[in-house]
Amino acid sequence: MSGTLFPAFGILLVDDEPAWLRSVSLTLERSAGITNIRSCSDSRQVMETLAGGDFGLVLLDLTMPHLSGEELLTLIAEQYPEITCIVISGLNQVATAVNCIKKGAFDYFVKTVEEDRLVGGVLRAIRMLELERENREMHSRLLSGGLRRPELFSPFVTADPAMLTQFAYIEAVAKSPQPLLITGESGTGKELLARAAHGASGCKGPLVAVNVAGLDDTVFSDTLFGHQRGAYTGADQPRKGMIEEAADGTLFLDEIGDLGIASQVKLLRLLQEGEYYPLGSDRPKRLRARVIVATHADLAAKEASGQFRRDLYYRLKTHQVRIPALRDRRCDIPLLLEHFLAEAARALGKKKPTAPRELSQLLATYSFPGNVRELKALVYDAVSLHGSGVLSMERFISAIGPRSAATAAPSPERRNPFLCCERLPTFSEAAELLVSEAMQRSNGNQTIAARLLGISQPALSKRLKQRD
Numbered sequence: 001m002s003g004t005l006f007p008a009f010g011i012l013l014v015d016d017e018p019a020w021l022r023s024v025s026l027t028l029e030r031s032a033g034i035t036n037i038r039s040c041s042d043s044r045q046v047m048e049t050l051a052g053g054d055f056g057l058v059l060l061d062l063t064m065p066h067l068s069g070e071e072l073l074t075l076i077a078e079q080y081p082e083i084t085c086i087v088i089s090g091l092n093q094v095a096t097a098v099n100c101i102k103k104g105a106f107d108y109f110v111k112t113v114e115e116d117r118l119v120g121g122v123l124r125a126i127r128m129l130e131l132e133r134e135n136r137e138m139h140s141r142l143l144s145g146g147l148r149r150p151e152l153f154s155p156f157v158t159a160d161p162a163m164l165t166q167f168a169y170i171e172a173v174a175k176s177p178q179p180l181l182i183t184g185e186s187g188t189g190k191e192l193l194a195r196a197a198h199g200a201s202g203c204k205g206p207l208v209a210v211n212v213a214g215l216d217d218t219v220f221s222d223t224l225f226g227h228q229r230g231a232y233t234g235a236d237q238p239r240k241g242m243i244e245e246a247a248d249g250t251l252f253l254d255e256i257g258d259l260g261i262a263s264q265v266k267l268l269r270l271l272q273e274g275e276y277y278p279l280g281s282d283r284p285k286r287l288r289a290r291v292i293v294a295t296h297a298d299l300a301a302k303e304a305s306g307q308f309r310r311d312l313y314y315r316l317k318t319h320q321v322r323i324p325a326l327r328d329r330r331c332d333i334p335l336l337l338e339h340f341l342a343e344a345a346r347a348l349g350k351k352k353p354t355a356p357r358e359l360s361q362l363l364a365t366y367s368f369p370g371n372v373r374e375l376k377a378l379v380y381d382a383v384s385l386h387g388s389g390v391l392s393m394e395r396f397i398s399a400i401g402p403r404s405a406a407t408a409a410p411s412p413e414r415r416n417p418f419l420c421c422e423r424l425p426t427f428s429e430a431a432e433l434l435v436s437e438a439m440q441r442s443n444g445n446q447t448i449a450a451r452l453l454g455i456s457q458p459a460l461s462k463r464l465k466q467r468d
């Protein structure tokens with residue numbers, strides 16, 4: 001839904017009857033928001049027109065003076081195999097239809113067919129072409145391995161290959177009118193990524209963010225769809241909905257996993273039909289914004305337990321990116337630490353402090369349930385208390401200590417590490433193993449190893465001496 005034209009490629013209508021061209025063009029625009037349309041009433045100009053523009057789809061009349069639709073179908077298939085043709089004929093003849101399909105037509109409609117079926121066929125072709133384009137784009141992106149516009153992702157500090165792959169994916173699907181689903185734990189950067197996706201879409205309009213968690217169905221409808229004056233008691237003034245505010249831009253719905261079932265139905269209808277009714281109005285408005293949704297929740301699990309509608313889930317996950325948790329991309333921790341130290345020092349008007357070596361080691365053992373946001377807050381807190389010289393570890397130790405990697409809630413498979421041991425180790429064997437593991441994880445730093453083990457540093461030192 002970039003700019004104002006949909007789809008991103010052109011659709012050429014070919015028919016020798018100008019009245020029919022006007023009527024189809026109007027139908028496609030009114031019922032499906034299709035605006036990237038050009039018409040041609042002279043069959044001899046079709047090939048020249050195709051040569052001059054970025055066309056993806058041609059709607060072709062069969063019976064025309066000079067060149068027939070079937071002749072054009074053959075020419076287009078030869079010279080522009082990437083263009084899809086739909087034949088629209090005044091005749092309902094099975095043999096002709098079969099012949100056209102054999103020549104490569106995507107579909108065949110009779111002019112008297114109901115509008116809905118024709119529009120449905122055109123939308124199907126658009127969807128297929130979009131998927132093909134995305135596929136090609138992804139393929140070339142993977143082969144070239146680079147980003148087209150790396151500056152869009154510059155707010156992200158990362159060297160993680162999985163993150164960089166997600167950026168390439170975001171660029172590949174940037175112009176798709178289909179929704180984009182961003183998942184990831186709280187604080188991983190979902191909103192930051194939504195902003196990058198908005199930038200990559202090239203849409204001229206704004207990004208309008210709405211946190212839908214906790215909105216009841218009426219507030220949800222009012223916020224998104226707006227209302228007319230007098231729509232309900234207290235609606236003294238008309239109100240534009242967020243969908244309208246986001247026109248030609250992006251509507252970002254955060255915390256989508258917490259949306260109630262009634263509102264889920266409304267969102268699905270909006271995405272399927274591309275239109276909505278402001279409260280109190282019986283005149284539909286078109287959705288002219290791209291929709292990006294984000295959640296920290298496990299939508300698959302919510303769908304399985306009946307808390308999230310399956311049809312909406314499938315619709316939303318057409319394009320999906322998952323941002324890994326910070327603990328799963330530990331190589332980013334030192335980079336983010338340096339970045340936030342410099343950023344916090346700038347913001348607080350201080351000289352950038354030097355981080356002690358042990359700090360990186362301590363952070364490397366921590367599970368960061370609040371992800372990047374938590375690391376950022378920790379660094380800002382420490383820098384704000386900092387005087388001069390080397391940054392103190394104190395704030396980090398007091399914040400991280402009680403919830404460090406060793407004491408964080410264990411995952412189910414780690415709850416009992418002895419499950420697979422046929423013979424249980426003795427107390428002293430288990431203690432020895434624990435000490436070795438802690439020393440390894442802390443790179444030999446006794447202060448950190450002691451914290452991991454939940455004992456004091458002198459107690460650990462005594463144990464280590466006993467080993468020697």
Ligand SMILES: Nc1ncnc2c1ncn2[C@@H]1O[C@H](COP(=O)(O)OP(=O)(O)OP(=O)(O)O)[C@@H](O)[C@H]1O
Nearest residue numbers: 155156157185186187188189190191192296372373
């Ligand atoms: N890779 C990164 N580099 C730099 N800053 C980042 C990065 N990831 C996240 N941030 C920063 O961390 C903070 C949290 O990011 P953001 O709000 O996008 O997370 P979120 O996943 O949307 O969180 P929530 O689920 O709680 O809404 C922001 O200040 C953001 O700028």
